[in-house]
Amino acid sequence: MSNDFNTDVIVVGAGPAGISAAIEIAKNGRKVVLLERAQYPGSKNVYGGAVYHKALEFVFKDQVQELPYERIINEHTYSFLNEDSSFEMTYKNANSKNAYAIKRFNLEHWMIEQAKKQGVYYSPNTLVKKLIENNGSVIGVETEFEQYFAPVVILADGVNSLLAKKLGLRENFKSKNFILSAKEVIKLNKKIIEQRFNLKEDLTNGVNKQYFGSDFGKLKGIKNLFMMSYLYTFKDTISIGVGVNLEDLAKTKLNINEVLDAVKQHPDIAPLIEDGQLIEYSAHLIPEGGFNNLPKLYANGVMLVGDAAGFVNSVHFEGTNFALVSGKLAGETALIALDDNDFRESKLSVYKEKLEESFILKDLYAYRNVIELLHSRANSLSVYYPNKIKEFFEIVTGVSCTPKAKEFRGFLIQFIKDRKISELFKDIYAFSKCALDVLLGK
Ligand SMILES: Cc1cc2nc3c(=O)[nH]c(=O)nc-3n(C[C@H](O)[C@H](O)[C@H](O)COP(=O)(O)OP(=O)(O)OC[C@H]3O[C@@H](n4cnc5c(N)ncnc54)[C@H](O)[C@@H]3O)c2cc1C
Known part of the structure; x- marks a missing residue:
């Protein structure tokens, strides 16, 4: 590490992408600072409810067994809804451990604990305001109170990465490349959830329901509204939400809350959340531009990972897996750059090669038109x-x-x-x- 730098790598954003990148760097003996604007891990992060075993295993190996999840999600239903009826297909596999329902607070908290054990320096309550550049290379970041310098900066600052935009790696945000999702967490007695969804007491099964269709309730008569709604069972809560493309929301002049209300009132869904207590509401963007709208993924001294890079397959509700794996691959690339003492774009192109070899760019390419x-x-x-x-x-x-x-x-x-x-x-x-x-x- 040169004397001009305080650390080897700076990671901005402690979601799954940033934490995964930081762990990869720290466990290989390099110094890494992980900066997060939120006071508590997970408090700024939103998802429907499922994080995937293989992606966690890729980063955490056997430690995945210790993940404090609430239920294993091994039952999936796909329903087509209209005014008063639904058509549902169910797939379940009692032996599957593909996905876990875990609250984001607990997921990020657990991941941060693993990161600290590996020697990651984690700094919450730290908003990165801008990147510091020198001779066309990113060499550090400026927070509200101080400056940090490192030859590599990994941007894991999520879907609307303003830092990537200021650096010119992303174009202006276009509404058609984003979904707005509103989500509620509804508390119910654990036993009631088990009765309603036919679940076991020992938390070894759980349900993810995905809904298509919009011709019902207040939404009836709206012709071109493509929306996907979802429901996940947790231990004693249910998360229910809906996602609509931002451009469609503007065209239909609908408010996302009205859409979620219509979903919650559908006769197929209302009984599932009946008498529940609303304990959390959130709304968040999801990148939907896909392969054809990816930003520039790296430049001199900088790489983009996770949502900041637009890595989501919204058709399959997959985002955390892209985040975890891209974070690790960026971490591996940073280690190579540090070993070779070369942080130019040409060296960081290794990151793109790794993404191309992995499922990330292969999947995004395959789904580019979907x-x-x-x-x-x-x-x-x-x-x-x-x-x-x-x-x-x-x-x-x-x-x-x-x-x-x-x-x-x-x-x-x-x-x-x-x-x-x-x-x-x-x-x-x-x-x-x-x-x-x-x-x-x-
Ligand atoms: C409603 C909804 C439902 C979803 N459901 C699922 C699902 O069930 N399964 C799934 O796999 N994926 C799902 N996703 C997608 C998934 O949540 C994301 O793909 C994933 O969280 C991306 O991780 P990330 O680390 O890239 O970004 P994030 O988790 O968004 O983390 C970014 C972090 O950067 C921090 N940050 C931002 N700017 C700064 C700054 N300037 N300085 C310091 N810190 C900063 C933020 O506070 C945040 O902690 C869903 C998304 C939404 C919105």
């Missing part, structure tokens, strides 16, 4: 097909004393009449293109 295609077919996904599913199952399950053949023929004829053939082809094109892109991904 979100845009889903948005372009918003009405089909949110209104048209959920309603057609209802009509279909009304025939399957209903007894109308009309010949079934006549009813099914009527359904089919109406389906073709209702749907302009050009719209049907657009749907088929969009959904097949999504499937093909993913199948042909790297």
Whole structure:
């Protein structure tokens, strides 16, 4: 370490990405300062509820066994909602340990404890106001009260990384590249949650429900609203939320709280949270620009990780895994740069190579068109097909004393009449293109 520097690496932001980067550096004997604006770990961080085993294991190895999670999430349901009905598919695997429900406060607190054990210098209550540059390289950061200098700075400051923007690594924020999600945490008696969701007392199972459809309640009649809602079970709380693209919110003039209220009042969902006590409300952005809108991921003396880099696959509700793994890969790159005493962009390009070898850029590439295609077919996904599913199952399950053949023929004829053939082809094109892109991904 040169005398001009107080530390080897500075990491800005103590979410999963920043903590993971800091751990990688510290456990390999280098000095790292982790700066976080919040007073307590996790207090500024928001998610729906699931953090993934493999990604945690990648960073924490066997220590994952000690993660203070609340439930193992091993049951997933996918529901299409309309006014008064729903169509649900469930997948469960009692032996799966793929995902854990854990509150962000507890997750970040636990991760910070692991980081401190490795020798990370953690500084909460520290807002980084700007980056310090010299000769076209980032060489440190300025906080409200002091300056820190290091040859490598890792920006893990989350979805609206103003530091990356000021540095010119990101373009101006475009609303279409972000989801706004509102989420409530609802407290219920543990036993009630177990009864309502058919869960075991020993916390070895838990549910994640994902909902599609928007043609209900106050949202009825809004044609092009693509939204995904979710519910996660914790020990004695439920988290429920909804995400809508910022551009769609502006176009429909809806407030995200109205959307969440409509979701909570849906007849399929209201009984699940009935008599619960609202104990937490949060709203947060999620990056949705994907591969086609990634920022510049590194420059002289600096790398972007996690949400700051736009690493989220919103189709699968995956973000913490991208954050944990990209943080570790940036940490590994910083170690190489320190060993070679070379912090130029050309050396930090190793980070991009590592991202390309990992699932991160492969997945983002495979899903590069999916979100845009889903948005372009918003009405089909949110209104048209959920309603057609209802009509279909009304025939399957209903007894109308009309010949079934006549009813099914009527359904089919109406389906073709209702749907302009050009719209049907657009749907088929969009959904097949999504499937093909993913199948042909790297
Ligand atoms: C509503 C919602 C639901 C989600 N659900 C899931 C889910 O179920 N599963 C999943 O895997 N992902 C989910 N995600 C995505 C996931 O939360 C993020 O991808 C993940 O938290 C990103 O981690 P990060 O470390 O990059 O950023 P963050 O967790 O956002 O951390 C950034 C940190 O930087 C700090 N910071 C920012 N600016 C500064 C500064 N100038 N100085 C100092 N500190 C600063 C912040 O205080 C914060 O602690 C969800 C996201 C949202 C919003």
